[in-house]
Amino acid sequence: QVQLVESGGGLVQAGGSLRLSCAASGRSFSSYGIGWFRQAPGKEREFVAAISRRGGTVSYSDTVKGRFTISRDNAKNTVYLQMNSVKPEDTAVYYCAARAAPFGSVSAGEDEYGYWGQGTQVTVSS
Secondary structure (H helix, E strand, O other), X not given: OEXXXXXXXXXXXXXXXXXXXXXXXXXXXXXXXXXXXXXXXXXXXXXXXXXXXXXXXXXXXXXXXXXXXXXXXXXXXEEEEEEOOOOHHHOEEEEEEEEEOOOOOOOOOHHHOOEEOOOEEEEEEO
16 A cells, blocks of 8 residues: 655746655555646546656656656655646646556556545646
């Protein structure tokens, strides 16, 4: 089992940058693929990015590709989401999630993730 805690959210101006962190506790963090999802007010939760167990495979939604970067440090049990060139439409609660996964596997399907953090608010002002 793994517990996840997001941090790093806040208020940022459009065009700026923010780095979110997802810290994990529990055993065998490197056994889990990690995904970032977000939910804006009045909208469904959507996939943002995912990273495989060792970080060798990543995936992004088309809306953030080229602006956001997902990475992980298994020695620190932490996954990061570097957000650059943010836009007002990036405003949302951002969640990280974990799934037991084979090596090299990533997934955009939130139903595949069994563990979720509590979320961190990101607000982008225009």
